[in-house]
Amino acid sequence: MARLAGVSRATVSYVLNNTSAVRISEPTRRRVHEAAQELGYVPHAAARSLRAGHSRIVLMPAPAIPVGPLYSRFLGELQAALGRLDYTVVQYGSVGLRGDEAARAWAELRPVAVLVPGGDIGPRGVAVLQRAGARAVVTLGPERVDGAHALLTDHSAVGHSAGAHLYARGRRRIGVVVPEEPGLEVFSEPRLAGVRRALHGTDATATVLPLAYTEQAAAELAAGWRGLSLDAVFAYNDEYAMLLMRALQDEGVRVPEDVAVVGADDLMLGRLLRPRLSTVRIELPSGRDLAELVDRAVRDPGAEPEVREVLGASLVHRASS
Amino acid sequence: MARLAGVSRATVSYVLNNTSAVRISEPTRRRVHEAAQELGYVPHAAARSLRAGHSRIVLMPAPAIPVGPLYSRFLGELQAALGRLDYTVVQYGSVGLRGDEAARAWAELRPVAVLVPGGDIGPRGVAVLQRAGARAVVTLGPERVDGAHALLTDHSAVGHSAGAHLYARGRRRIGVVVPEEPGLEVFSEPRLAGVRRALHGTDATATVLPLAYTEQAAAELAAGWRGLSLDAVFAYNDEYAMLLMRALQDEGVRVPEDVAVVGADDLMLGRLLRPRLSTVRIELPSGRDLAELVDRAVRDPGAEPEVREVLGASLVHRASS
Known part of the structure; x- marks a missing residue:
């Protein structure tokens, strides 16, 4: 590169390392940068961060x-x-x-x-x-x-919104869907705690409903639904809500007459269902x-x-x- | 670290850099590693890659x-x-x-x-x-x-699957939804080309339907649907397919009697719709x-x-x- 630019190797190093201790003229700097460009020179992030x-x-x-x-x-x-x-x-x-x-x-x-x-x-x-x-x-x-x-x-705010809404709509026996998939506890536990906090000191109850994200798991939960005597469900997020709502409808459980359903995340797809899905919108x-x-x-x-x-x-x- | 391990600084450097040129006994290596651990020493990826x-x-x-x-x-x-x-x-x-x-x-x-x-x-x-x-x-x-x-x-294979299927089901006027959102052309163009390839030399036609991923855009497309005289649609992916299918149903267009709908990606949510959504499963x-x-x-x-x-x-x- 020094040869191509017609300067010394030390000058190349000063220019490319942007050394301020040494005065180098603008035309020389430009010649070095042009030679670097032509030779496809790429600075080394590691070397630069060591310096x-x-x-x-x-x-x-x-x-x-x-x-x-x-x-x-x-x-x-x-x-x-x-x-x-x-x-x-x-x-x-x-x-x-x-x-x-x-x-x-x-x-x-x-x-x-x-x-x-x-x-x-x-x-x-x-x-x-x-x-x-x-x-x-x-x-x-x-x-x-x-x-x-x-x-x-604080994801408990998500569950709190859902719980307070369902309570205000007159629901008293509220199921809370908790995903069985591992790794989601960091969100699902505070969401459940938020529902409980919203219902604390009232006559309403929260019932935990573990659910895997498969059609079969949803069908099984829906098949035993009437035995649970729930009048509402908050379903972790919109995807679990849509999955469960479909399974409930296939069992002849009416939404929202028999059970109110609320999801979370405000996905576009939730608006495409009938009835349209209530949800908790989350802002980051x-x-x-x-x-x-x-x-x-x-x-x-x-x-x-x-x-x-x-x-x-x-x-x-x-x-x- | 040398003091804590009771060895020379050179020895510490040899051990931590895993130098093979110098013979160092196992107990000494262990002492150095224990001292490094205790002092929270972290090797420097940049320095290591420079070496x-x-x-x-x-x-x-x-x-x-x-x-x-x-x-x-x-x-x-x-x-x-x-x-x-x-x-x-x-x-x-x-x-x-x-x-x-x-x-x-x-x-x-x-x-x-x-x-x-x-x-x-x-x-x-x-x-x-x-x-x-x-x-x-x-x-x-x-x-x-x-x-x-x-x-x-080769995403044209996705469109080809959909086009060949719709043709085999007796459909002849096939709409192809192409997202209006920028950046998706890299997928949507070959998918469209694949549908065209599947219909090439037949009596069937492919009609391009630009669509933004909003309920309003889908409603507008559905409102003018009967004027298009299409009997099938391949909708880029399942999300666009679900959006359009809902809008068509809301207009009273029957799926699949009036129009067959196919998406792509095989999302779980497509199985929750009624009718259940046909789709192209993609394998990587x-x-x-x-x-x-x-x-x-x-x-x-x-x-x-x-x-x-x-x-x-x-x-x-x-x-x-």
Whole structure:
């Protein structure tokens, strides 16, 4: 490259490393950059971050469970917003690792910030990341972790919306569908707790209904439905709600006359059913807000951790309840 | 760390870098590793890859368009399989970058292999990655790219299955729903071409029906339906099929008597509609097969690029057609 640009190797190195200690003329800089372009030179992120002592990498461990369209959109927005602030967003699938072990694997990439969804990190993991140079660790989940910024997603608000609505509609024996698929407890348990909280101190009851996401499981639950004497069901999310509602209708159980049904997530498809499905709409913070929080934390790593409630839940009343 | 382990700093460095040139006793190695553990030492992936000349990073640019559950599952499987082969899978959202520019950004991470979904790379991009040390570049998309291994996903097979089925059921005026949402052309165009191929040389016709994924757009299309004189529709995927089928039913158009409807993807929710939705089931290769291809290519970077057709399409006949 030095030969192509007609300069010394030291000059090439100064220009490509953007060294400010040495004065190099604009035409020379341009010749070096043109030669680099022609030769297909690509800077080495690793070497650059070793020199700088830290990277511009924001690491987002890929969530271990399948994510819905709402969360996908949120992640896409966040990546775009961080990209505009000149961070490089890297998603890292730490398959099979948990807790401190996962934190060590993440730390190897020397990220300047780490965004951990799902609360799968403890105070020791946060410390490992900070010792490895992470200026900001932000968790997105139900509980805060010592040393980390916290975006709290309180899913009990989702269940509370549904429970309060069904109670207000005069329902008193409320079933709560809890998925049997593993990994969803982090959402399903607080949603159930929210229904119980909404019914606390009233004459209404909450009955747990475990359900696998298959037509057969739904048909079996529906076949024994009349024995349960329930007049309403809150079904974890719209997909479980649609599955159960269809099975109930096939059994001749009338919705909403015999049983009111409420889902969550406000999927478009829920509006296509008859009766149209009532649901809880969930709101996450904007990707831009969150990107700004990350940037603030990186610039001021000594500041007190921020804690914010970020999940909004509101009931959308349609014909099924 | 040397003090805690009671050894020299050089010994610590030899042990942690796993240097084979120097003989170090097992107990000494263990003492160093215990001290490293106690002090929360995390190796630096960048430094390690600089020493080794290349990394174990397999880079998967995050797809720019939202992905369905089928593709999510495929990616999850692939990550797990590569993890078992001791690769580190990194997903990198290159928001806003395209073509060679994107390839240069990916090259900065010095991946040992790159898996590019969607065909968003050309021969120059492949060369940039190879010069930066990538031993294998694998594309997953409709066309092969010079210098790269290719997993070909021919979506025309999806449309061909649907078209051939509808023709065999006696339908002759077939509408093909093409989403108006940008970014889906890479799938929708070959699906449409597949329907046309299935009808080529017959007395049947294919009519393009642009449709946005909203209830209002579907209602408008349904309101003018009788003027189109169509007796069948293949609807890009199950979601568009469900949306349109509901709108047609609300207009009093009978499915399948007046119009046969076929979707694609075999979503569970399509089975919950009445009539149950006919669909094209799409099969992708197993993550394990693909991980083995990547590993083989990394071990033998000089081998001829492999080209494989990986998309399977088969019609699932239900009540809507």
